Amino acid sequence: MQPIGYSYLNRYYKLLLPKLGLEVYIDNTVDTECIRNYGSFKRKLLPRSRKFIDCPYEQMISAIKYQGIRLHYFSAIFNNSLLKKADFSAFLAKKPNSKYNRVLWFLYEWLTNSKLDLPDLKSGNYIQLFEEKYYYTLKNGNKNKRTRVINNAIGTQAFCPTVRKTLEVKNLAKIDVYDTAWAKMQTLGDFLSSDVIGRSINYLYTKETKSSTEIEHEKPDKKKMQRFLNAIKNAGLFELTKEKIIDLQNQIVEDKARVTDYRTSEIYVGSTIQRLNFIDEDVHYVGVLAKYVPEMMEGLLSTHDNLMLDGRVPPLIHAAIISFGEVYIHPMDDGNGRIHRYLIHDVMKQREPEHKFIIPISAAILKNTAKYDAVLESISKPVMAMLEWELDTENNNRLIIHNDIDYMYRYPDYTEHVKFTYEMMNSAISDELISEICLLIAFDRIKRYINDIADIPNNKLDKITSIIINAGGKASKQKRAFIEKHIEHDCLPEVEAKSTQLLKEIKDRFNIDIKSLMRKLP
Incomplete structure (x- = not known):
């Protein structure tokens, strides 16, 4: 079995690049071209009738023919000392x-x-x-x-991601997630009103802000949360520039951590593990070398401009490219993950400003962190496998990088990231957007039932409504005494009956269990 294309080039130039999802070989035992599993990878096997030419330049051509243009491979090859420029x-x-x-x-x-x-x-x-x-x-x-x-x-020499038109991606690209969300909202029929839409959208902005922060396992103070909430609400109103990204980062971090430029030192993402006699740093990902950050971010912003002016690449693919590009470059000392998720909304609002509601993708990601980690690892694991680094324990765990693999950061394939972004958007529409609207509808109607039969201060009314929803439409035994202080004993069964009926109707019609969604509404 003879490797050809990128498999051949990987060996010939001693690149030690991670395998592609599909490797190509000539196999003298097969008569026709076929694809076979090779562990978690696949191999395309070519019959013996295909001529093998033991020449790296011919194999570059074979690589493009059978596996397409992989820019990180060609960058590594063309900068390799084994490539003889005159011979090429x-x-x-x-x-x-x-x-x-x-x-x-x-x-x-x-x-x-x-x-x-x-x-x-x-x-x-x-x-x-x-x-x-x-x-x-x-x-x-x-x-x-x-x-x-x-x-x-779609990109530049400094930063040029690719997205392949697989059958799955081409089908996803036909979906307008805003149209899908609006159509889904219309299925609520007589439950829906402009007031409910407006109030649910306001809450969804809050939920998106909170979810994006929870993904980072952080509990920021109210001031920072409010600043980030304002940023999310105003996504798409400003040009996407270096200054805007820095300004956004400064809205996320503590006041004392504000900056005026991109990071100037090496950075990693990881966790600290306290062992018996020492502290161990579990490093998950290392950002691009600090010296490359300015040019790669300029390339990222130029890619954004290209896609805005061209307008042909679907908006959500555009959003996935720019947002994931930022998080892998990791241009800031802090806040990169939240900037990444903000950029999804920013790009979508720039491309489709007519839509006035938000799709809470961070809430969907928060419920699917294993999938999020997996798609991030499609880039981070190969990078970490190739990178030679160490932590200087005598110098505050300063990160030291010994080899330069900038091409792994400059020329990523984001096909899987696009698929993930569509999946999370669809999940956010089905599981988050509609659920939040239904929850608000249920809360409003049950509150109205109670208000029609009792004169209760609004803060107490909200609390009683929450108690009844949490108990599935009934007044729980533990809280019944509190409720009967405000609602006459003879009137409570009517409230319980109407509440139970409403919650059941929502569950039967939309398969949404309001009780399981309940939390303190704003």
Whole structure:
């Protein structure tokens, strides 16, 4: 069994890059092309009729043919000392007009900022760098006259993520999550009113703020929570710039931790484990080298501008690209996770400003932290497997990084992240948005039942309503004495009957158990 494409290149250039999800091999025992499981990975097996050419440049072409353009691979190869620039130029010069040779030529010069010893092409049609059939791309792109290649990548040389058009992603991309949310809200029928929508949206902003903070296992003070809440409510109103990101970070952290620029030191995400005689740091992820943060963030913001101006990449894919890009670069000393989730809303509001409600994706993520961790690890685990680092225990656990793998941060594949973002949005619509509206409807109606038969101060009325909902429509034995101080004993059964009927109707019609959702409403 002979490795070809990226598997061959990985060995030839001694890259030690983690395996791709699909590796390609020529297998003399098969007669037709097939895909077989290889543990948790897959292998595409090619029949013996396919010629194997033991040449790294030919294998670069095979890699693109069978596995597409993987920018992190080409960046690692083109900056590898084993690549002989003169030999590579000579190989390309044999067929300078060939489609794949031109792609390789452009990629080398784009990724390395270095020219090959080749004359400019004077004729021939322009070709696209990324095939639209397989990747999300910009509609027009930039023409490179030297190679006659149209660079339609969504990003820049400093930061260029890719999203592949798998069948699942293409189907997801047809969904407008705001339209889906609105249609779901309409199923509430006569339960729904503009007042309920407005009040539930206000609460959902609060819930989104609280959930985003809880994901980080933090309990910030009310001042910080209010500042972050205001930021979420105003998402999409400001240009997404370096200054805006820094301002957002300063709204999240303690006043004494405010900054005026991106971080200037190395950073990691982890937890402290207290053992018998020492403290151990469990490091989960290390951010990009601090020296690369400014240029990669500039690349991220340029990618955002590209997608805004082009408008062809669906809004939620756009949001996933920018938000996950920020969290992996980790540009700030603190607050990166909350900025990441804020950016989802910010991009969505910039792309679709006509929608006036929020979809509480952080609440969905909070309920699916294992899936969140898994999608983050699709990038972080390969990075951590390749990174050589240590903590200087004599210098306040200062992080020291010994090797430079910037290409792993610059050129990620976010296909899985897009799928995750759609899944969480759909979960937020079904499980969070509609549930919160139904809870508010139930609270309002039961409160109205009580108010019709008793004159009770509003704060006491809210408390009694909460008690009845928590007990599934009944007055619990423990709290019954308190309730009967405010509601006449003969009137209480009517309130209980109407409350029980309403909660049952909501459960039967919408499969939502209001009692299980109950908590102190604002």
